[in-house]
Amino acid sequence: MNYDAIIVGSGFGGSVSAARLAEKGLRVLVLERGPWWGPANQDKPAEVRRAYPRGVAGSRKFLRNIHTANSSRLVNADGLFELHRFDALTAITGSGVGGGSHIYTNIQQPADDAFFDRYFPEEITAAEMKGWYRKVRETLRPSPLPPENRPEKNVAFEKAGIAADLGKPTYPDLAIEWKGHGPGTTNAGGLRQQACDHCGTCIVGCENTAKTTLDLTYIPLARRHGAEVRALAEVTAIGETDEGYVVRYVDHRSGMHLQEAAPRLILAAGTLNTVRLLLRARDVQRSLARLGPALGRNFTPNGDMGMAVLGTRSVRNSTRGAAFNAFYRGNDLPGQPYLIGEVGMPLDALPISPVLRRLLRTSVVFVGMGSESRTGRLFLVDGALQAEASRELDPTLYAAIESLADAVGSQYRPRRIWYNWPGGRGARALATVHPLGGASIGRTPEEGLVDHRGQVFGHRGLYVADGALYPHAPGVPPSMTIAALAERIASLME
Amino acid sequence: MKAKNMPTSFNQAVDPASLAMKSPRELDELFAALPPAQADALQGTLHGRLAATVGLASLPPVIRKRVFALTHAEFFPWRGKSFSGDRGANVWVSAKRGIRFAAYSMRVEAAHDRSGPVLRLDYDVKENLAPLRRILGEVRTLGPGLYLGRMYYRIGGRAVRVLYFTLSA
Numbered sequence: 001m002n003y004d005a006i007i008v009g010s011g012f013g014g015s016v017s018a019a020r021l022a023e024k025g026l027r028v029l030v031l032e033r034g035p036w037w038g039p040a041n042q043d044k045p046a047e048v049r050r051a052y053p054r055g056v057a058g059s060r061k062f063l064r065n066i067h068t069a070n071s072s073r074l075v076n077a078d079g080l081f082e083l084h085r086f087d088a089l090t091a092i093t094g095s096g097v098g099g100g101s102h103i104y105t106n107i108q109q110p111a112d113d114a115f116f117d118r119y120f121p122e123e124i125t126a127a128e129m130k131g132w133y134r135k136v137r138e139t140l141r142p143s144p145l146p147p148e149n150r151p152e153k154n155v156a157f158e159k160a161g162i163a164a165d166l167g168k169p170t171y172p173d174l175a176i177e178w179k180g181h182g183p184g185t186t187n188a189g190g191l192r193q194q195a196c197d198h199c200g201t202c203i204v205g206c207e208n209t210a211k212t213t214l215d216l217t218y219i220p221l222a223r224r225h226g227a228e229v230r231a232l233a234e235v236t237a238i239g240e241t242d243e244g245y246v247v248r249y250v251d252h253r254s255g256m257h258l259q260e261a262a263p264r265l266i267l268a269a270g271t272l273n274t275v276r277l278l279l280r281a282r283d284v285q286r287s288l289a290r291l292g293p294a295l296g297r298n299f300t301p302n303g304d305m306g307m308a309v310l311g312t313r314s315v316r317n318s319t320r321g322a323a324f325n326a327f328y329r330g331n332d333l334p335g336q337p338y339l340i341g342e343v344g345m346p347l348d349a350l351p352i353s354p355v356l357r358r359l360l361r362t363s364v365v366f367v368g369m370g371s372e373s374r375t376g377r378l379f380l381v382d383g384a385l386q387a388e389a390s391r392e393l394d395p396t397l398y399a400a401i402e403s404l405a406d407a408v409g410s411q412y413r414p415r416r417i418w419y420n421w422p423g424g425r426g427a428r429a430l431a432t433v434h435p436l437g438g439a440s441i442g443r444t445p446e447e448g449l450v451d452h453r454g455q456v457f458g459h460r461g462l463y464v465a466d467g468a469l470y471p472h473a474p475g476v477p478p479s480m481t482i483a484a485l486a487e488r489i490a491s492l493m494e
Numbered sequence: 495m496k497a498k499n500m501p502t503s504f505n506q507a508v509d510p511a512s513l514a515m516k517s518p519r520e521l522d523e524l525f526a527a528l529p530p531a532q533a534d535a536l537q538g539t540l541h542g543r544l545a546a547t548v549g550l551a552s553l554p555p556v557i558r559k560r561v562f563a564l565t566h567a568e569f570f571p572w573r574g575k576s577f578s579g580d581r582g583a584n585v586w587v588s589a590k591r592g593i594r595f596a597a598y599s600m601r602v603e604a605a606h607d608r609s610g611p612v613l614r615l616d617y618d619v620k621e622n623l624a625p626l627r628r629i630l631g632e633v634r635t636l637g638p639g640l641y642l643g644r645m646y647y648r649i650g651g652r653a654v655r656v657l658y659f660t661l662s663a
Contacts, residue, residue, distance in 0.1 A: 284663045
């Protein structure tokens, strides 16, 4: 065998796994369905690197594929966003070397201590997780928005919160290089990043390398220790052998289907793609027919809800400044954290008309998230992934998020607040950018698909190391916890 | 790597278009190295693609590629095979609601060329017309949910290899 470990995906789970396993001396292969993105990867071969999509000219590269219950349509293998459309849930995720780090809002927020005590096996405690969070922090070096760089939209957000008797917001750590690297200094990946220019395009890819994405940190660490990263290589099937696992993937450059094998297989393709691969291996391809009954359970959209505050009178240009740099938490639902933050819109990067762009400059976007009291599930219908998740998971929580958004949003004196975009206030259908769970950690095979080490019960060498691990919604941005759990899994891996 | 029910070699393309570019000898060598398909894994309807047919191997690669592109087009009627227990049939026109025609029974037996065990598809079943009963299929596992098969036609006391195909779940 050519490799000791194959890692499917290179987001917060895959890139951390790749770096730490390569550091241990393992021969690591990373298969990533998307390309290398942005100006930081100009040294990569032209056929596997792409510029971030911008404006009308780059609009072809915004969308990668659309998955629905009836079809799966690949629009562009080198698109940035994936759209998953289920019965009552729309999920938007990212694609590329570095995974969701290219499109997330930079927040590095640990889950609450109580989250681990309540939902995880006893081996994983809040105290123990602090060490893994520290490792992530050492690599991504996040810090809050500097007060001297507060953009207009942030000032308005804080003012609205104070007017609503919520006090000052929380300023979370953001994985952004605020000052830039001068001569002789680098980030943890050994690269130089530019200082943030506050352009506000964080969620469609950062063009000046200020965003501390994983292709600037963990991935270079992995490659320095010998890991091989194959971009535009989409895994379509996985199976078991006597000595490990085999994967089949499409090389999107040539269209050829190829296979690789290794004694360890780490699935980190993003929650929906990881669970789809596992469900198809168990139920369609029958190549992992012994996978347990917990597969697909404990799925959650993390209480996500988008709200547009349209035509405000307090913001003239909502495009400037890092996305989601502050948030307000709700604390009236015991054991169920929830929050709302202001994201802004990267209007100058989107393929929209100048008139619409001008109209939307005075509008802002709130994103809410929270920990629902129940979880849903993922399953297959005629071989296609379907999700059972809607407002019915926790109507009280979603109403509370809408109320919190209302309290803050109304202080902007907007023309209109569009709650729960795109369904509308009270609508059953939701949209999420944080699909989590479905291959969750549990104490037993009945409770979860994987044990506390991330290893699938009854499948030595098969691991899950992405958002699918979550046994419940954390109610906060999940990326840092995914990375911390991946640090833990790689450390314990034999 | 000794495999449970998976192939033993990994450094080659396994899509039908790539397989179509191989010579009959290369396909025979690949087929000989594969483990037999497991009947319990081969259940339901599997998508089928032609990978090679007798006579076409001598054509220039460019023409061969075009011919196989036609067999992969929407209008090509063969959609694959359906399996249920130890029986099965070919699926035509539509994968979901298509016509089931040309049935077979299945069992693991020695390959016709003595290259080890295969899952044999025997078309000598009573519901088939007499000419179809002369067909013999062999299926081995090419990867997870992916199978390589070949068909023989029995003439007198001998069997002539006619084509290779893939099946995918």
